[in-house]
Amino acid sequence: MGSTSTKIKLRTSDQKVFEVEKAVAVQSQTIKYIYENGCPDSVIHVHSVSGDILSKILDYCKKHVNSAAGKEDISPEELYEWDANFVKVDQNTLFDLILAANCLKIESLLDLTCQTVANMIKGKRPEEIRTTFNIKNDYTIEAEEAVRRENKWAFDMLGGVGTMVIEELADDTMSKCVTNAKSRVCVIAANQIVMMRSISKLANKKSIDVYKQPQNPTTPRIKESVKQINVGTGFIELFFHFKCKM
Amino acid sequence: MAMCVEDRISSFPDHILCHILSFLPIEEAVRTSIISTKWRYLFASISTIKFDGYLISGLTERNLDSFKNFVDRLLKFPDQVSLDCFRLNDIISWNDEDHNFDVSDWICAALCRGVKEIDLDLENLGDILPALLFTCHSLVTLKLVAVGSEIKVPSDVCLGNLKTLQLINSEFVGDSIHRLISNCHVLEDLAFINCDFEYLREEVNIQSPSLKRLVLVFDLVEFENIDYVVVINAPNLVYFQYTDTVVKGYTLTNMKCLEKAHINIWESDSIDCETSATHLIQGLRNVRFLSLTTDEAIFLTNRLPIFHNLIEFEYDSHGFDGIETWLVEFLHCAPNLETLTLNFPDVAGTRRKALPIEVPSCLSFHLKEIEISCFETHIIEMVSYFLDNAMVLENLIIKMKGMTVTQKTKVINQLLQLLKSSKKCLIVIL
Numbered sequence: 001m002g003s004t005s006t007k008i009k010l011r012t013s014d015q016k017v018f019e020v021e022k023a024v025a026v027q028s029q030t031i032k033y034i035y036e037n038g039c040p041d042s043v044i045h046v047h048s049v050s051g052d053i054l055s056k057i058l059d060y061c062k063k064h065v066n067s068a069a070g071k072e073d074i075s076p077e078e079l080y081e082w083d084a085n086f087v088k089v090d091q092n093t094l095f096d097l098i099l100a101a102n103c104l105k106i107e108s109l110l111d112l113t114c115q116t117v118a119n120m121i122k123g124k125r126p127e128e129i130r131t132t133f134n135i136k137n138d139y140t141i142e143a144e145e146a147v148r149r150e151n152k153w154a155f156d157m158l159g160g161v162g163t164m165v166i167e168e169l170a171d172d173t174m175s176k177c178v179t180n181a182k183s184r185v186c187v188i189a190a191n192q193i194v195m196m197r198s199i200s201k202l203a204n205k206k207s208i209d210v211y212k213q214p215q216n217p218t219t220p221r222i223k224e225s226v227k228q229i230n231v232g233t234g235f236i237e238l239f240f241h242f243k244c245k246m
Numbered sequence: 247m248a249m250c251v252e253d254r255i256s257s258f259p260d261h262i263l264c265h266i267l268s269f270l271p272i273e274e275a276v277r278t279s280i281i282s283t284k285w286r287y288l289f290a291s292i293s294t295i296k297f298d299g300y301l302i303s304g305l306t307e308r309n310l311d312s313f314k315n316f317v318d319r320l321l322k323f324p325d326q327v328s329l330d331c332f333r334l335n336d337i338i339s340w341n342d343e344d345h346n347f348d349v350s351d352w353i354c355a356a357l358c359r360g361v362k363e364i365d366l367d368l369e370n371l372g373d374i375l376p377a378l379l380f381t382c383h384s385l386v387t388l389k390l391v392a393v394g395s396e397i398k399v400p401s402d403v404c405l406g407n408l409k410t411l412q413l414i415n416s417e418f419v420g421d422s423i424h425r426l427i428s429n430c431h432v433l434e435d436l437a438f439i440n441c442d443f444e445y446l447r448e449e450v451n452i453q454s455p456s457l458k459r460l461v462l463v464f465d466l467v468e469f470e471n472i473d474y475v476v477v478i479n480a481p482n483l484v485y486f487q488y489t490d491t492v493v494k495g496y497t498l499t500n501m502k503c504l505e506k507a508h509i510n511i512w513e514s515d516s517i518d519c520e521t522s523a524t525h526l527i528q529g530l531r532n533v534r535f536l537s538l539t540t541d542e543a544i545f546l547t548n549r550l551p552i553f554h555n556l557i558e559f560e561y562d563s564h565g566f567d568g569i570e571t572w573l574v575e576f577l578h579c580a581p582n583l584e585t586l587t588l589n590f591p592d593v594a595g596t597r598r599k600a601l602p603i604e605v606p607s608c609l610s611f612h613l614k615e616i617e618i619s620c621f622e623t624h625i626i627e628m629v630s631y632f633l634d635n636a637m638v639l640e641n642l643i644i645k646m647k648g649m650t651v652t653q654k655t656k657v658i659n660q661l662l663q664l665l666k667s668s669k670k671c672l673i674v675i676l
Contacts, residue, residue, distance in 0.1 A: 095254050102262055110265065117255070118269035126280050133255045138283050147280050151316055153309035154276035 008035060009043040016051030017043065020058055023069075027061040029105035049100045053093070057100055060086060060109055087116045091133075256284045260291065268294040273301055276316070290320060293329055295356070299336035302345065310345065317347075321355035328360035328384070335367035335391075350374040360384040367391035372398065372417070380426075383407055392416035394442075403429045410435040417442045424451055437461035451477045458482055464490040472514050478529070486530070492519045492544065498529025510539040524549050534558070542566050547575040556580045560587040570601060570628050577606035584612050588628075589619035601628075605635045617643040623657065630664050639668040645676045 006022040008031070025044075026032040034044050046054060066072040067079050074082070087094060094113060101109040121129055130137060139147065148155045255263075267275040267289055275289045305313050334349065349368070354376050356364065362384055368374075372395030379385075380403040387410040390397060394415060399422035405411075408430045414437075423443060427433065433456055440463060443450065452460065457480040475495035478486075483501045489510040495518075507530050513519055523544045530536065531551035539562040559580060563569060569590055577583065613636050618625060621644045633642065644661070646654055654675075661673060 092254070095258075098258070098262060102259075114262070114266045115269045117266045121266070121278065122270055122274060126277065129278070129281055133253060134251070135253045135256055135282050137281070139280070143283070144280060147286060151276045151279065151312065153305055153312040153316060154273045155280075156306065156309050157273050157304045 010054065011043050011045050012049055012051045012054050013047055014051050016054070018051075018054060018058060020062075021065075024058060024061045024065050027065060027106055028057075029107075031104065046104070048103050050096070053096045053100050056086075056093075056097065057104065057106070057109065061106065064108065083112055087113060256282060260288060263288050264291045264293065268292050271298075271301065272296060273304070290323065291327060293327065294331040294333070295320065295329065296331070296333040296335075298334075305345075314347065317352060318355075321352060321359065329356055329362070331363040331365065332356040332361050333363075333365040335365065350376050354378055357382045357384075363387040363389075365389040367393070367414075369393045370395050372396040380405065386410065388412070390414070390416055398422065399426045401425070405430045406432070408433055412437040412439075413441055414439045415441065427452060427454060430454075432456050435459045437463075439463040440465045449475045449477050453477075453479045455481060459485040461487040462490065463487070472516070476526075488526075492516075492523045492526070494518070495522055496526040496529060498526065500532075501529065502532055504530060504533045506535040506537075507533045508537045511544065512540075513542045513544055520544065520546050527551070536560070537562075539563065543568065543572045545576075547572065547579075550576065550579045553580045554582065556583055558585040558587075559583055561589070563590040565590045565592060570631075573628075574602055574606060574631075577608055578604075581607045582612050583608035585615045585617075586613060587617040587619060588625075591620060592622045592624040601631050609635045610637050612638065614638060615641040615643070617641075617645070619645050621646045621649075621657070623653075626657070626660060629661065633664050633666045633668075633671070635667060636671075637667050639666075639671045641672050641674060643674045643676065 007019050008022050008025040010018045010020065010025065010031070012018070022035070026035065031044055031046075038044075049057070063072070063079070063082060067074045087097075089097070094116060098110065098113045098117070101113055120132055124132065129135070137144075263285070267278060270278075272289075272292075272295065275292060279286045279289055332353070334352075353364070353366075353374075357376070357378050361382075363386060364379070365387075366375075366389070368391075371390060371392040375390075375397060377400045379388075380400050383406050385405055385408050388405070388408060389410075389412040391414040394417060396417040396419060397413070399418070403426055405426075409432055411426075411430065411433060412435075418441065423438075427436070433454055436452070436454070436457060436459070439461065450462075460478070460480060460483055462476075472491050472493045474493055475497065476493060477497045479499045481499065481501065482503055484503050484505045485507070486501070486504065487508040489508075491512045491514045493514070494516065509526070509530070511523060511526070513523075516522075524546050527545055528549075528551045531553055532555055533553065534555045535558045536553070536556055537560040541564050543566060559576075561573065561576075566572075573588070577586075609632070616632055616636070616639065618629065629642070629644075632639070646657065649657070658675060661675075
C-alpha cells in the first residue's frame, strides 16, 4: 500500500520541483485541499512561492510533523527555540514567508511569522516603526493631529503620564519593563520585593515615583519616600528613594 | 535585521496586517494608526480584543472617556467582521467610581459580533455576566475566572457550538452546572478548577457523549464536604485529570478511548476511602499513560483492575510504610508496562517490607525504561530489585538533585556493583 510514505510533488513559481511526504505537505491546508480534490498523482503548482521559500517552508513543516508524531525527540522548549531561529532571517525573506504561509494556509507558520513582525513593532515609537520598515509618513499635519485626537488615550500612554502595575516579575524582567515603560508612575504590587540592584541600574535613566499598592484596592495609593518599610508584612521593601531624569 | 529597500509591509493584504496587529497590546495596535494613511483604520478590524490590567491602569482620568468611546466604536461598529476572541483579565478596580466600565455591555457587544472565544478573569464577574452569554451560538471557547463570585446559569442555557469550557475559581449553586454541561452538545474540553459547588446535594454528574478532555481539580481547603459521589459518563474521553480528596463514591462508565490520566488524590477520613478509591481506579482500567500521586497505599491492591493497555506509569508520593511493596503489587496489574517513572523521597520512620518474591510479568517481558526522578539512598534496594529482575530493561535513568559530589560518587559506585539481568541495560545518571 505504501500509504505511510506517499509523496506529493510540488512545483514552484520558478519551476523547481520538490517531492515531499504527504504528511509534511498537507500541513498546508491549500495543498491538502488540492490533493484531496484533484488527481493525487499529478504535480501541484504552487504559483506564488519561489523555490527558496518553499524549501524553508518544507523544513518548517517537516520539523513540526516529526516532533508531533514523536519521530524526533524534541521537547516543546527545544521546538520553540528552533522556531525562534527559523525566523532569524532578513526582512525580505520574512515577508516572503508570511505571504507564502498565508497563500498555503499554514496557520502555525503564519502565526509565528506575524508574531515576529509584531515583535519588531512592539515598544517602538511611530518614527522608529517607519524607519524599521521604510514606511513613508503621508499624513498632513492636520490629519495627523486628527488621528491623535481620535484615540487620545492610546497616544497619551506613549511617553506620558500613566501608571504601570508590576506583579510578580523577575528582577531583570522588571527592570526591562520599567526601562521600556514610558510611564512615570510605577505601582508596585503588595507582595513584590524590589531589588536594589535593578532600581539603581535604572537610576540614571528614568524619573519614577514609587507608589505602594495598598492591600485593599479601594484605598488611594500612597506615595512612599522609601527607606525600609515593614519587612514581612507583605509590603515592598525598597532601600532608597531614587530620582533621576526621564 | 537587514531592511527592505522599499516599504513592502504596507502592501500586505489588510487581513495579514490585522493579524500582525493582533499580537500587539491593544494600545500599541491603536498607535499604528499614525504610521501612514494606509494604517489609519487597520486596528479597527482586529479580530482579537484583549484588555488587561496594564492597559486599564495606564489610563488617566482625562483619557477614560476617550477610551470608553474607543471601545464602543471598536465593538459596535455595524460593518465589523466577526470577532475571534474577546479577553479581559487581571483588571483591578474596573468597576470603581474612577473607571466605571460597562463590562456587561462590552460582553453583549462582543456576542452580537459573533465572537468565538470569550476569556474573562475579573472580580465580581458573576454579577455582570449577561444572560445572553449562555445562549450564544457563535461561542466555541469560554473561559471564566469568577474569583469566587457565583455564576448564574439561566434556565434556557444553550451553547450549541461550545467545544471548550474552562471554569476557574467560580461558584455554582444548585444544579446550574449540570444544566450548563447538558446543554453543550458538542463539548470536547471541560475543566473545573477550584470551583465551589454550593449546596451540592448528592453528586457531581458529568454526562457528555462528546467529551474528550476532562479536568476536575478540587481544592481541599475550600471544599470541606466530601459526602458526594462523582459520576462520569463520557465514553469518548481521551484525557482525564483529577485532583481531590477521595470522596464517598465514584461511578465511571467505561472509557474505552482513555489515553492519559493524571490522578492526584488524598486519603480522606471516611471508612470507605479505600473502596471508593479502588472504584475510581477501576474506571480508568483502559488507560495507556497513567500519572498517579497518592500519599498512602490508597487502593486495595487485591482489587486493582488489570491495566492491559498501560504502557507508561508515573508514580509520585510523599512516601509511606511499605511503599516499595505496594508499588510492586501495582506492577503486577500492569502486564504490558514499558516505561516507569518514580518519585518518592524517603520519609523518616517509614518501615520497609520485604519485596515480594513473585516478579511482576512486566518486569520480565516488557519494561524497557525506568526513571528515578529524585534519587535518595534508600531507593538503592529497589533499584537493585529492578536491575535484577527486569530482563529487557534498556535504560535506567537516575536523577540526583541536591546531592553532593561525594554522595553522588558513592552512589554511582554502588550502582555499578549491582548485577544487571538485561545485557542491553544502560544506566544514565543525571
